[in-house]
Amino acid sequence: MLLIILLFSIVLIASSGLPAMAFRRRSNRGQILTTILLTAGCAIGMGTLAAYGLGERRVWHLVLPWSTPLGRPAFTLDALGALFLLPIFGISALGSAYGIGYWPQTRNPANGRKLGIFWGWMSAGMALVVLAGQVLVFLAGWEFMAISGYFLLTTEDSDSAARHAGWIYFIATHIATLALVAFFILLHLIHGSLVLWPVHLSGTPGSLAAAMFVLGLTGFGLKAGLVPLHVWLPGAHAVAPSHVSALFSGVMLTMGVYGLVRIAGLFAQPPLWWGITFMALGIISAFLGIVWAMAQQDFKKMMAFSSIENMGIVTVGLGLAEMGLTLHQPILVTLGLIGALLHMVNHSLFKPLLFMGAGSIIHATGQRTMDSLGGLAKPMPRTFVLMTLGVMAITGLPPLNGFVSEWIIYLGLLHTTVEKSSLSLIAVVAVMLAMTGALALAVFTTWISTCFTGKPRGAAPARAHDPSGFMLVPMAILGVLCLLIGIVPVLVTPALSSALAAWQPDLRLPAITAILPLRSFTLPILSLLLLCVAAWMVSTIWRRRTGNFTNRTGTWDCGYAMPNGRMAYSGASLLQIGARLFRGIILSRRQTPDIRGLFPAPARFDRATPDPLLNQLIEPAANRAGDFAVAARAIQGGKVHLYVLYIFLILLILLTCMVFAG
Amino acid sequence: MLSHLLTIAFEILLLILAPPLLPGIINRTKAWLAGRRGPPVLQTYYDLRRLWAKKPVISNTTTWLFVTAPWLTLGAIFLAGLLVPLGPGTAPIHFTGDLILFVYLLSLARFFTTLAALDTGSSFEGMGVAREIAFAVFSEPALFLVLLVLVKIAGSIATGAAPALSSPLAGLSLSILLFPAGHGLISARAMAAMVLCAMGLFVVLIAECGRIPVDDPNTHLELTMIHEVMILDNSGPLLAAQIYGSSLKMLILAALLVHILVPLDRGLNGEFTQLWVLMLIGLPITGVIVGIVESTMARLRMKSVPTLLAVASLLGAFGFLLLVG
DSSP states (O other): HHHHHHHHHHHHHHHTSGGGSSTTTTSHHHHHHHHHHHHHHHHHHHHHHOOOOOOOOOOOOEOOOOOOTTOOOOEOOOOHHHHHHHHHHHHHHHHHHHHHHEEESTTTEEETHHHHHHHHHHHHHHHHHHHBBBBBHHHHHHHHHHHHEEEETTTTTTTTHHHHHHHHHHHHHHHHHHHHHHHHHHHHHHOOOOOOOSOOOOOOOOOOHHHHHHHHHHHHHHHHOOSOOOOOOOOHHHOOOHHHHIIIIIIIIIHHHHHHHHHHSBBBOOOOOHHHHHHHHHHHHHHHHHHHTTOBBBHHHHHHHHHHHHHHHHHHHHHHHHHHHTTOHHHHHHHHHHHHHHHHHHHHHHHHHHHHHHHHHHHHHHHOOOHHHHHHHHOHHHHHHHHHHHHHHTOTTSSSHHHHHHHOOOOOHHHHHHHHHHHHHGGHHHHHHHHHHHHHHHHHHHHHHHHSSSSSSSSSSGGGOOOOHHHHHHHHHHHHHHHHHHOOOOGGGHHHHHHHHHHHHOOOOOOOOHHHTTTTTHHHEEEHHHHHHHHHHHHHHHHHHHOOOEEOOOOTTOOOOOGGGSSSSHHHHHHHHHHHHHHHHHOOEEOOOOOOOSSSOOOEEEEEOOOIIIIEEEEEEEEHHHHHHHHGGGOOOOOHHHHHHHHHHHHHHHHHHHHHOO | OHHHHHHHHHHHHHHHSSSTTHHHHHHHHHHTTTTOSSOTHHHHHHHHHHHHHHHOEETTTTOOOHHHHHHHHHHHHHHHHTTSSSSSEEEEESTHHHHHHHHHHHHHHHHHHHHHHHTTOOOOHHHHHHHHHHHHHHHHHHHHHHHHHHHHHHHHTTHHHHHHOOTTTOOOOOOOSSSSSSSOOOOOOHHHHHHHHHHHHHHHHHHTTTOTTTSSSSSSTTSSSSSHHHHTTOHHHHHHEEEEHHHHHHHHHHHHHHHOOTHHHHHTTTOHHHHHHHHHHHHHHHHHHHHHHHHHHHOGGGGHHHHHHHHHHHHHHHHHHHHHH
């Protein structure tokens, strides 16, 4: 019954964009109606999830009495699915509200309604993926999500960059679908049924299972953006409107994670190499993602690369859980999976927050390049505070939520090195994760300070302003949630624990609160807050009392008069040392001018950082294949007698085969 | 119980009062080696008192962040200090997994310092921040490797006579790492590993606290410095908070170093006075060693600093390999 309400909410979400078609092109009313319908759908969905009870261990099934070639469409909801539904409903509603301020119909008459329709479809498609209880429903939801994603990211289809990125996304997502179809065929061969989740395969996995694992990893890894399957991701996030990037990064990538978690849970006794593969892919993605993020000037692209990093961290946690299954270490299973799922939830809070903040900057200044901004903290104080929270969350600093999940994953890694001497090399992963953390801190400190602090670097920020309430309130909600989970992580642990139980129902896994002092964890964090506030208060009060508060003057300029914003350290110069140290990975192409003589001619310095994999490997290969296809077109002459000749030739060949075979 | 409370009270008191002593000792050592008389050992205390009474000058470019950040930095470092046991027994705050919090609190402090530095919009601060965040990419893994070696050693000791820990991960706490329960003897390999990781930690201490050969605490020449240039625009109580914070950081890392280097620690489990004596001698000795290093070495070129920190990581890694093999 409740599952029917959930399906109804999905239908409502999917159709939320349609009524707006009846309104005028330049009227905001349709958009507001769309948001109201969508929010209502999401609220109903959230309410149903609340009724489901995130602490419960029930599994709901619903089979529709329709006949299809692949059996009856079925829907399933277990605690793991419920956890992944939360960000879909939450971010979809918040993003849509943000869109009223960011992408108003009045200013985007050409594509506002299109965005509204596909926004609903995409959210509904993702919810369908999670609710699918049968392969057909799953693939239908997957395609729904993939295709509406294409239309969302090419919202500005007049922009050739958007069309190009959309094209790459389209190809990538269909390779993923192809791999998944093959994956489900193999799953059907092994399992014998098309009914999904929870699927628990017995026995020891053989070579068929290995092929299935690789196919599933390809399909879902493409969606999650794991290196080397990430090539579609940065471009797509950069060209899409910011709230669409938020939906992509915060929710769509987690669909890939959802699939990976499901694959990881197929066997109660997976081979060791599955876990090692997850962990290796994860740490490589995390490290390369953040190193590549360092070289980006477009901050939306930088955030997209950081999504690759975070998906990598999630996969490291998953690998830990998988190894725990293989090695009969229930503690590792708990730490790994809870860490991975919590990091997934966290990422779907702080990354939309950051993308919405990036959108607010673009909205206020029209700039997407870090180094042409500066000094926005004064005209946009609220955005600045929220972005400080977001940056602290994504870099894993206490007391925000990112710290809690990274903390759990680190402890899992440390525990492995102590318990299993044969797996001591896991220490390498822990150290690389620490390095990744430091790099993320460098990248995001640079971003926030280049955009917000100091003096303006160009003319644009002069008319900058804090965004309207439609944009600010969703961001504030996300920021508060980040802080809340960081300070009181036990708020989410019941949902995570029941998801863990749904993942491997037959195992007796220790509760995360029994292993880690999550309850008492609040103490040091709170004391830190109190301490700082107290110190600041004491100093302020003391200053006030003595009467000499402060002197204000300019920044110390070493006696050179009037340095301007353009002379300040830019984002590129802040990250220059790091970028040079990792130049073997970043592979920037730079054109350094040749400066000679006492009075050199005007010179120009250029630096471009193409994606090494996409621009130097995949695109040339694809072009070569395209050339080959063009050459092969010669056999399609368009003349009837030529085709008759082909038929005759084929018949001849077949006959010869028959004669010799017979 | 009472002695436990007394220990904690004494630890907190030491954490609050002792930090400015370390720069004093270092400067005194440097002066002594250079044949000068040098400033009094208590000079930093006088400086802090003077700065506290001064009227701060604040740049017009800055925002609320600039005024709050020194206090947030200080708070984060102080909390990190509460996680490190200074004397015998446990630290004032200890729980499973606090060693990760320790590392991240130091990151938090760095975050606020760098952000406040860039808040001034000055290129000098920018230079310092660029170096600080780039070198952190190397010093953080080094610190992590040191902690990994400690985890591994504590694990190998605890397996002998497994004490009843409240949870299987309870060993992952600084208080327990430094005083592992159980009576397994420390093998020669573990000793060697500890020496290696102490060397690594010493490099990290030098880098984190901005001493020669990584950074020069005495110059204000923007081309040569990291930490000093980041706090260039701080004045009055804000500068006091920064100076106090960095000396506090040095005290914490030095205490870790003393704990690692004194293998007696592990045999003296619970012997109250001896441990205090060791710590109270060890901290000034660390200061003297830093002073000697400063007097005998020149500052490295900025390009070579990542190499130095990579060496620190390698020392930790070799220590780890010793324990694995």
